Amino acid sequence: MIKPVRHIAAMSPYALANLNAPKGKRLISLSQNESLLPPSPLAVRAATDAVANAQLYPDPEWRELRDALAKRHRIPSDGILCGNGSMELIACLTQAFADPKSAVLAPAHAYPFFRTAAQLAQARFDTAQEDNARVSVDALIAAVQPDTRVVFIANPGNPTGTRISRTELLRLRDGLRRGILLVIDEAYGEFADHLGEPMFDLVGRGDTVVLRSFSKAYGLAGMRVGWGLFPEQIAEVVRKVMNPNNISVAGQAAACAALKDHTYMQATCQTTARRRDRFIDRLRDTGFNVAESFTNFALIHFASAVAAARANAALRAEGVFLRAQGGAGLPTCLRVTIGPEEEMNIAVSHLERWVREEKT
Numbered sequence: 001m002i003k004p005v006r007h008i009a010a011m012s013p014y015a016l017a018n019l020n021a022p023k024g025k026r027l028i029s030l031s032q033n034e035s036l037l038p039p040s041p042l043a044v045r046a047a048t049d050a051v052a053n054a055q056l057y058p059d060p061e062w063r064e065l066r067d068a069l070a071k072r073h074r075i076p077s078d079g080i081l082c083g084n085g086s087m088e089l090i091a092c093l094t095q096a097f098a099d100p101k102s103a104v105l106a107p108a109h110a111y112p113f114f115r116t117a118a119q120l121a122q123a124r125f126d127t128a129q130e131d132n133a134r135v136s137v138d139a140l141i142a143a144v145q146p147d148t149r150v151v152f153i154a155n156p157g158n159p160t161g162t163r164i165s166r167t168e169l170l171r172l173r174d175g176l177r178r179g180i181l182l183v184i185d186e187a188y189g190e191f192a193d194h195l196g197e198p199m200f201d202l203v204g205r206g207d208t209v210v211l212r213s214f215s216k217a218y219g220l221a222g223m224r225v226g227w228g229l230f231p232e233q234i235a236e237v238v239r240k241v242m243n244p245n246n247i248s249v250a251g252q253a254a255a256c257a258a259l260k261d262h263t264y265m266q267a268t269c270q271t272t273a274r275r276r277d278r279f280i281d282r283l284r285d286t287g288f289n290v291a292e293s294f295t296n297f298a299l300i301h302f303a304s305a306v307a308a309a310r311a312n313a314a315l316r317a318e319g320v321f322l323r324a325q326g327g328a329g330l331p332t333c334l335r336v337t338i339g340p341e342e343e344m345n346i347a348v349s350h351l352e353r354w355v356r357e358e359k360t
């Protein structure tokens with residue numbers, strides 16, 4: 001028998017959402033934090049046009065995209081790396097800066113892919129307690145070990161939906177040794193940009209990376225485009241472990257065009273936020289405990305893990321797929337992506353029915 005290396009054999013595959021609807025039921029997937037709207041028509045057209053030249057390899061330096069990002073965010077284009085989704089950048093950063101002799105640290109209810117990235121690098125994965133599903137800077141600083149090399153924090157967080165302020169992030173950075181790489185994952189950053197707390201300036205210190213994604217606010221999850229602002233020396237190293245031709249011509253063209261349609265992206269965020277807050281209010285009126293969210297999803301806290309599992313099963317039986325959060329250390333929670341109005345109404349009515357049936 002041909003054997004894989006031991007640490008890969010011991011790993012579970014990264015768990016994506018299971019989207020097999022029961023026979024005869026229409027699938028309503030509110031489980032992957034995809035955008036409720038399609039991408040900007042400009043992005044669709046640009047991607048379609050780009051395919052006409054798909055016999056050529058894509059630009060390995062993402063020059064047009066980097067220039068557009070630099071202009072949009074007023075940041076240096078030299079420090080930008082683009083990934084096949086920000087997942088590629090998370091995995092490559094970890095591979096380049098953590099190893100079997102070191103540890104990666106993240107909040108207890110962080111995005112589960114941080115753990116997978118640490119496992120791939122054979123690094124220990126440490127977690128720091130959160131304060132009511134909100135990142136605790138004090139707990140993170142206290143959890144740092146002599147061998148901690150990388151600290152990941154998603155802000156806003158997934159699956160918590162909560163965020164910490166710029167002041168808190170600065171306090172976190174100040175509380176970490178200089179030799180520790182801090183990665184601030186802002187995959188949902190555009191949903192909080194109106195708060196006016198950009199973090200890109202921290203990258204100038206040389207020990208901090210800020211990641212973003214086109215998968216959420218730009219509605220381009222299927223195109224796989226993420227990016228980040230990196231200190232030059234970190235970028236040089238990460239580049240070595242990345243796929244040199246990582247983003248397709250269509251993906252690069254779509255992302256460039258989407259950036260030009262800033263109004264469309266902002267409108268998507270506003271529509272999402274309005275619908276999200278209405279959904280949260282309706283559930284709270286029914287007696288559900290739902291946290292405030294700064295993202296395109298909401299997190300429902302149930303009284304117990306059993307109750308969360310029962311609600312999840314009841315909705316799945318109807319074809320409505322929410323996302324259980326045991327993998328993020330929140331077995332009492334279900335995460336609901338904010339989707340089209342009709343689908344949200346169906347989800348609410350099934351949740352209300354579940355409550356009524358639980359009571360009887």
Ligand SMILES: Cc1ncc(COP(=O)(O)O)c(C=O)c1O
Pocket residue numbers: 032033084085086087088111154157158185187188212213214215221224225226
């Ligand atoms: C916090 C966080 N970071 C990164 C990602 C990955 O995004 P991408 O689609 O850019 O790989 C996700 C996706 O859900 C996420 O929730």
